[in-house]
Amino acid sequence: MTISTRPYPARLLAAATAGLLSVGLLAGCSSDDAATPAASGSPAVSAEATEAAQEVTELSYAGETGSTALDLLLVHDPDAEVSGEGEMAYVTGIKGRTAEDGQEFWALYVDGEMAQVGAGALETEDGQQIQWKLEKIES
Structure with a gap:
């Protein structure tokens, strides 16, 4: 097991950033084209x-x-x-x-x-x- 030498706030910031990136990547890879107008090549229009x-x-x-x-x-x-x-x-x-x-x-x-x-x-x-x-x- 590796023990981080970074201060606690830096580890927390790194974990939060990694979490947000993961959520963003998963949302971007969604296969629900109907819910994502940009995926079908047409701009989102209300x-x-x-x-x-x-x-x-x-x-x-x-x-x-x-x-x-x-x-x-x-x-x-x-x-x-x-x-x-x-x-x-x-x-x-x-x-x-x-x-x-x-x-x-x-x-x-x-x-x-x-x-x-x-x-x-x-x-x-x-x-x-x-x-x-x-x-x-x-x-």
Whole structure:
């Protein structure tokens, strides 16, 4: 039997640290993927945040000379979901609300009129009202 020459507080600290590390390793090796969203590759999102995102159906902001509607959207919602880029960009999600494929889309309006070009091609001007609305696809 080996007798430690470390003072009692140091042995206690070492034992506590070893215990915490063991618990952390065991928790990290858990096979319950459903209880660990990060293990499935998706970030942990609270139910409240998901519900709040589902309620988002509009976003408005003022136009600015020299900026596209897409540039300004990304200022107001840096996490907006966009496929493609530049003039070919297509907005699929705003404020955490992704349009359902084949059922909805994010429509872009300028001063109350639907835009005739995409967000990446629409050069805005000071004083314009830019608005995104989640709309249903009519079949």
